[in-house]
Amino acid sequence: MRCPKCSGNMRTYDRNGVHIEQCENCRGIFLDYGELETLARVESQWSQQHYSSPPPPHGGPAWGAPHHGHRGHRDRGFMGMLFSS
Amino acid sequence: MTTPLAERLSRLAREHAASAGGARRSGGIPEEPDGRAGPDGRAATARGGAATPAVAILKDTRVLVVRAGDVVVKAHPEGTDEAALTARLRAALALPGVLLPPLTDRVEHVAGRPVTVWPAGEPVEPSDPAAAPWEAAAGLLARLHAVPAAGLALPPSGGPARVPRAVSRLDALDGAYAGPAAVIREAFRTLPVLSGAGGTGPGAGRPAHGDWHLGQIVRYEGEWVLIDVDDLGAGDPAWDLARPAAWFATGLLDPDLWGRFLTAYLDAGGSAVSRADPWRELDAPARALTVQLAATAVAAAGAEGRPLDEVEQALVSSCGRIAHAAVRP
Numbered sequence A: 001m002r003c004p005k006c007s008g009n010m011r012t013y014d015r016n017g018v019h020i021e022q023c024e025n026c027r028g029i030f031l032d033y034g035e036l037e038t039l040a041r042v043e044s045q046w047s048q049q050h051y052s053s054p055p056p057p058h059g060g061p062a063w064g065a066p067h068h069g070h071r072g073h074r075d076r077g078f079m080g081m082l083f084s085s
Numbered sequence B: 001m002t003t004p005l006a007e008r009l010s011r012l013a014r015e016h017a018a019s020a021g022g023a024r025r026s027g028g029i030p031e032e033p034d035g036r037a038g039p040d041g042r043a044a045t046a047r048g049g050a051a052t053p054a055v056a057i058l059k060d061t062r063v064l065v066v067r068a069g070d071v072v073v074k075a076h077p078e079g080t081d082e083a084a085l086t087a088r089l090r091a092a093l094a095l096p097g098v099l100l101p102p103l104t105d106r107v108e109h110v111a112g113r114p115v116t117v118w119p120a121g122e123p124v125e126p127s128d129p130a131a132a133p134w135e136a137a138a139g140l141l142a143r144l145h146a147v148p149a150a151g152l153a154l155p156p157s158g159g160p161a162r163v164p165r166a167v168s169r170l171d172a173l174d175g176a177y178a179g180p181a182a183v184i185r186e187a188f189r190t191l192p193v194l195s196g197a198g199g200t201g202p203g204a205g206r207p208a209h210g211d212w213h214l215g216q217i218v219r220y221e222g223e224w225v226l227i228d229v230d231d232l233g234a235g236d237p238a239w240d241l242a243r244p245a246a247w248f249a250t251g252l253l254d255p256d257l258w259g260r261f262l263t264a265y266l267d268a269g270g271s272a273v274s275r276a277d278p279w280r281e282l283d284a285p286a287r288a289l290t291v292q293l294a295a296t297a298v299a300a301a302g303a304e305g306r307p308l309d310e311v312e313q314a315l316v317s318s319c320g321r322i323a324h325a326a327v328r329p
Helices: A035-051 A076-082 B005-022 B084-095 B133-145 B160-171 B177-189 B239-249 B255-267 B277-305 B310-327
Strands: A011-013 A018-023 A029-031 B045-046 B055-060 B064-068 B071-075 B107-112 B111-117 B206-208 B217-220 B223-226 B231-235
Touching: A018 A035, A029 A035, A029 B045, A029 B071, A076 B277, A076 B310, B005 B055, B005 B064, B005 B071, B005 B107, B005 B111, B005 B277, B084 B111, B133 B206, B133 B217, B133 B223, B160 B177, B160 B277, B177 B277, B177 B310, B231 B310, B239 B255, B277 B310
Parallel strands: none
Antiparallel strands: A011 A018, A018 A029, B045 B055, B055 B064, B064 B071, B071 B111, B107 B111, B206 B231, B217 B223
C-alpha cells in the first residue's frame, strides 16, 4: 500500500496485537478501523495497573471489615483494649 | 491498700525491695508511680512515708499485681499449676533481653495464692498507639519464637485456652445481650479445634507468649522486654500475632500500624508466618482471638450494664462475618 501523504511505500508492523502501517519515507502511521480504540484500551489497562492504589502489603482475611478509615484508632474503648487481656 | 491480700503483697514487695537494696535503682524507673503506672491504666496509688517506697495496685483482675518501689509482686489465680509456673519462671530467666527476668524462680505463697516477684519496668505510654514500640515488640516476639523449645521444658502455651474461658463469661449475661452473645457463640462453634500445644500448625511446639498485647511489654534497664509468663509455653507462635491481626481485621487497628508491626516481625526473622501469605497462618488464630475479644468486651459491657459501644459492636460484627464465612462453601 502507498502512503496517502507522500505516496511512499508502507510497511505493516504488529505491535502488541495492534496492526499499524508505517511509511518508509515520511514515517507517517496509518491505523485500520478499531485500532485506535484498541490502543486506547491497552493504555487505560496499563494506567490502571500502575496508578490505582495498591492492595494492603500483607493482605487480610476473607471475614475482615472493610478498612474505609478504621474506626478505633483514637477510640477510648480500643485504646484500653490495646493494653489489656 | 484496698484488701488484706494487697496489703500483704505490698509488704512482700517492700521486703524484696529492701533486700535488693539500691542495686536496681539505676534502671530509669520512677521512684514515685504517677498513678498511671498500671499497664491497664487502673492504678490506685497509696503512697508510703518517706522511708517506705510508694505502693500501687497495677492490676486487680484474676491476678493481683502490686508494686512497691522497684519491685512488683503478682498473686496468680488459685489453682495455678505451680510446676508449670516454675518452668515459665525459669524460661524467663533463661531468656534475658527477651523476657523480664523474675527476681527469683521460687513461687511464694500469700493467703493460699501463688506469688511471683519481679523487677518493676516502665510501661508503654498509652495515649498514642502510633508512638508505641510496635517494632520493638515485634522484634522481641520474633526472638522468642526463634528459641528452640526443647531446651526450655515449657508447658503448653495458655493462649488457646483463653478463648473458651472468655466465651463462657457470656453465660452470666442477662437477656439484653442475648443477640450479640448468640453471634459470638455461633462464631466460636465454627472455629477449628483449639489445640493448646499448637499440635497441627506450622509452628507447632515453639515458644509462644500466649497473651501478647501492648500492656505486655515494659522498658527495663533501658531495653524493651516482654512481661507476664502466665501463658508462656510451647504452642503455635502465630497466636502471638493474632490479637493485633484481629484488631486489624475488625477495622480497629490502623492498617499502617498493623503493617509496621508485621513487617518488623518478618524483618526480625519472625517465623510464625510467611511473608508471601501471612494470613495462611494468621487466619485461624485471628478468628479465635476475635471471638475472645468480642466475648470479653461484651461481658465487660454486661457487667457494667451498658449498651455496646462502637468497638464492641465492631467485634460482634466480625464474629458475624466469621460465622458466615465458615458456612459458605
